[in-house]
Structure formats: C-alpha cells, structure tokens
Amino acid sequence: MTPVDSKSCVAPKKILLATDFSPASEATLPYALTIARHYGSELFVAHVIPPEFADLIAPERAPTIRQEARQFAQQNMERFLSAGREWGVACQPLFGEGVIWDVLQDMIQQQCLDLIVLGTHGRRGLRKLLLGSVAEEVFRMAPCPVLTVGPKTPEIKSMDVRLDHILYPLEFVPDTSDAAAYAISLAEEYHARLTVMKIFAEMVPPPDVNAAVEEPFRHWMDDHIPMESDLRQRASFAPGFGPTAEAILKFAGDRAVDLIVMGVRRLDPIISAHIPNHDTAYEVVRKAPCPVLTAR
Numbered sequence: 001m002t003p004v005d006s007k008s009c010v011a012p013k014k015i016l017l018a019t020d021f022s023p024a025s026e027a028t029l030p031y032a033l034t035i036a037r038h039y040g041s042e043l044f045v046a047h048v049i050p051p052e053f054a055d056l057i058a059p060e061r062a063p064t065i066r067q068e069a070r071q072f073a074q075q076n077m078e079r080f081l082s083a084g085r086e087w088g089v090a091c092q093p094l095f096g097e098g099v100i101w102d103v104l105q106d107m108i109q110q111q112c113l114d115l116i117v118l119g120t121h122g123r124r125g126l127r128k129l130l131l132g133s134v135a136e137e138v139f140r141m142a143p144c145p146v147l148t149v150g151p152k153t154p155e156i157k158s159m160d161v162r163l164d165h166i167l168y169p170l171e172f173v174p175d176t177s178d179a180a181a182y183a184i185s186l187a188e189e190y191h192a193r194l195t196v197m198k199i200f201a202e203m204v205p206p207p208d209v210n211a212a213v214e215e216p217f218r219h220w221m222d223d224h225i226p227m228e229s230d231l232r233q234r235a236s237f238a239p240g241f242g243p244t245a246e247a248i249l250k251f252a253g254d255r256a257v258d259l260i261v262m263g264v265r266r267l268d269p270i271i272s273a274h275i276p277n278h279d280t281a282y283e284v285v286r287k288a289p290c291p292v293l294t295a296r
Helices: 029-039 052-056 059-086 100-111 134-141 178-189 209-224 244-254 280-287
Strands: 014-018 042-049 091-097 115-119 123-126 146-149 165-170 193-200 235-241 259-263 292-295
Touching: 014 029, 014 100, 029 042, 029 059, 029 115, 029 146, 042 059, 042 100, 059 091, 091 100, 100 134, 115 134, 134 146, 134 280, 165 178, 165 244, 178 193, 178 209, 178 259, 178 292, 193 209, 193 244, 209 235, 235 244, 244 259, 244 280, 259 280, 280 292
Parallel strands: 014 042, 014 115, 042 091, 115 146, 165 193, 165 259, 193 235, 259 292
Antiparallel strands: 146 292
C-alpha cells in the first residue's frame, strides 16, 4: 500500500462550534480557536433554540419566552465572537430553531463544514432515556469529524491549547479508518508525539507481546506515515490489555495525553441508547481526561 499523504487529508477550512452557552460548551472555545487559528479556518458559532421548552409553559407565554431566548442567544454569542476577534479568527454566528441535530445537520450541509467542536454535560453522561443526547447524536451521525470536550477534561485557562501527545487506538489491522489520517496529520502539524495503541483482550500480557506488536506497527507505519515525515521519529506503539475503553482511558490518564483520535461506528442514537453494553467510543468520550476526536 502506498503511504498516505496525511498532510493533505486534514486541513479544516470551516469549523462549526456548537454551543448552548453552558459551562460545558464554553470549555470548547479554546480548542476551536486554537485549531481555527492554526489552520486559518473560518469558525462558525452555532446556537439552536430547541422546541422542548414550549412544553413546559402556558401556550400564551410561548412567543414571549421564545423572544427572550433569542435575545439571550444574541447577547451570549457576542462573547464567542469577541474571543474570535481577539485571536484573529474569522467568526460567523449561526442561529437556528428546532430539533437540535436536524438544524445542525442543515448547517453542516449548507456551509460544507470540515469539523465540528462541541462539549457534553456530565450530569447525565451522554445519554437520555430514549432520544440519546445531542453530543452522541452529533458524533454518531455527522459526516465530518467531531471534537468532543467531555466533562472530565480539565478546564483550560488560556485560549492557547497545546497538543503535545496524541493517542490513536488501533482497532483493525489493516487499518482503513479515516481517523488514522487525522491522527497523523494533527501530530505532524503540531509536532506532537503519536502513540498508536493496540488493545489485547487478555488482562495479562502474553509472553511474546513484543513480537506480536512490532511487525504490525511497522506495517502500519509504512502504510500511513510518509517515509520523509519526521513523525516517524516521534511515533511509538503501546499495547493495552483488558477492556478496550478502560485500557485507553488508563493510558490517556497515566501518560498525559492531550488528544485521543479514534474511529466511531455510525449508530443511530435511539438504537444506541438501548444497547445494554456501552460501546468503546461512548465510554471514552464520556470519561476521557482530554478531548476526543472521532471520525466515522
């Protein structure tokens, strides 16, 4: 297989930051601005007024409450636009009303967006009883990569986010995931270390673990990282053992990982909410100590 020219694979020109103006979504702003400034991207800041609140008030009050919601959105949007101006990032506000994912999906298609950035609340994890959360709906269904800042990501005081260590869990060999191209390109762009991780179901490492991982990793490098890239000097392989999500989370916490990049299955969130065992992507996004970039 010819190595991928990974730098050409990731260059987001249009980024969507979805916000409800909560602390969880405020925490995404440094990441959106850092990436937008690095790539010279245009940043769209989107807020959607959902219809659910109308069920909680008297019908005659609905027009007034909706108007107040619009004014609230306009006022809070200025904080995001102001931060963009301060950082020299071109920002454009987007407002919508309706079912949140439906509205965001229209925005994604109309603006031809390359990346979505959003936060998720920790109070109920990612899921609601029947409908699934907005965050899970977006990263499951979006046609472009999604950067999710979860509830366990430490608060960033500065807008200048560093990406020094990127973790890429390798799911299949050979690896045809689009996520690999993003992990490699971001590691090249930010001159970061890249750890490629293969999880073994066994809790105890097999005696020949080094032999089991060295050759697959060499082939993975040859398939994905150009020979002339200095990333080859910063890339390493790490085996993990036990349940996949637990192994990823433990490594990320122990090794000060700044970003996890992983593939995600396209799974309808309503169906996902009824699956007894949460899948790896759900568990990692919900519990990761750093942002998670998912790509289908």
